[in-house]
Amino acid sequence: MVILPESEHPIKAYGYAARDPSGSLSPLTFSRRATGEKDVRFKVLYCGICHSDLHFVKNEWGVTKYPVTPGHEIVGVVTEVGSKVEKFKIGDKVGVGCMVGSCRSCRSCDSNYEQDCSKQIGTYGFPNFDGTQTYGGYSDHMVSDEHFVLRWPENLPLDSGAPLLCAGITTYSPLRYFGLDKPGIKVGVVGLGGLGHVAVKMAKAFGAEVTVFSTTPAKEQEAIEGLKADHFINSKDVQKMQAARGTLDGIIDTVSGNHPIAPLLNALTPRGKLVLVGAPEKPLEIAAFSLIMGRKTVAGSNIGGIKETQEMLDFAAEHGITADIEVIPIDYVNTAMERLLKSDVRYRFVIDVANSIKAE
Known part of the structure; x- marks a missing residue:
């Protein structure tokens, strides 16, 4: 027997959802x-729109089960707490990011790297421990x-702070x-x-000297005057x-479109680190000697654990x-997705x- 989303659990909820790969x-x-x-x-109260929401609702990663309600940059106000909750009370302002569960006992969880747990539960579109699907913000x-x-x-403002959760x-x-x-x-x-x-903004707050690489020359003014970057390079x-x-000394590569890596490796000092946080569709092409000469590192990074996320906030x-x-x-969300694309x-x-949002 098929159990409908509205009857899986006792508390009624309302949201916006995608029902197919459109x-x-x-x-x-x-x-x-x-x-x-x-x-x-x-x-x-507020929920940011992440580019991964767009990928997910269109099933571009091949894992989406419909209907799916996206959103993992969520802030709000507590309305109820369980009898054994210790950290929060009714009326507190809170946030939820990309995870709502993990095994809590593996090496990753014990080290505060819940994001690396093999049983991690994503905030939306993933099976929860009871087998039902998670719904997002x-x-x-x-x-x-x-x-x-x-x-x-x-x-920390609720609206402009929400995207920090991702x-x-x-x-x-x-x-x-x-x-x-x-x-x-x-x-x-x-x-x-x-x-x-x-x-x-994060790098500048740490006191770093920041160089922005972009293929859009028009962004130079925003980078230098708006964000206070020290240098801008049209890549x-x-x-x-x-x-x-x-x-x-290091580069944070946020680009998800396919782009050449070799020029970025060349920009590193010896023992420099190129860290990917974007996810290009095609595999990277890296010449071995670009790493060997200078003992350079290409690495990846994916969000952070709960302890570190609180530290970040x-x-x-x-x-x-x-x-x-x-x-x-x-009700503007579909237009926003088109613009995001x-x-x-x-x-x-x-x-x-x-x-x-209004209940139907």
Whole structure:
């Protein structure tokens, strides 16, 4: 017997969902579980739109099960807590990012790297421990185990802070892990989009000297004057790329489109690190000697654990770091997805969920 989304659990919920690979989102009535003893339930106030939402609703990664309600940059206010919840109370401002579960006992979980747990549960579109599917933040409320709920810093805006739950931790974590978080370090940021603009802000807050690489010359003014980057290089300019050889201690590559890697490796100093946080469709082409000569590293990074995500939020609040956003009502979401596909946003859409979602 097929169990419909609205009857899986006892608590009715409302959201927007895609029902097929067209990716078109429309209202959906579904359900969420009752509040367990370690659960936190909260009203969703804002939810950022991540580029991975677009990939997922269109099933471009081949794993989507419909209907799917996206959203993993979620902030809200607590409305109910379970009897054994210790960290939160009703009325607290909270956030939920890319994960709502993991095994909590493997080596990765014990080391605060829940994002690497083989049993990690994504915030939307993944099977939960009870076999039902998770639904994300394009919805009126959420419920999550308190371990995966973040305390929201008092002076961090809810709307422009929401994208930090993905874009923020995706860029903060590799800067920290690969030692690119110290004053005077020379850091390159490839791409000036949703991830890239936050990477610049994070690196500058650590005291790094930041160089932005982009194929769009028009972004130079925004990079230098708006984001306070120290240098801008049009990566199509062969002469400027040549002049950058051997100048950077590390590079955070945020670009998901296919692009050449060799010029970026050339820009690294000996023992420099190129860290990929974007996911190009085609495999990388890397000449062995570009790594061997100078003992350079090509690495990857994917969000961060819960402890580090909380650390990132506190760091962002301390240094006044937020995403540059355009706030939209939820019924604009399909247009926003079309614009996102064309990179027609500076730099993140955020849905004003609380003021625009209405039960059908």
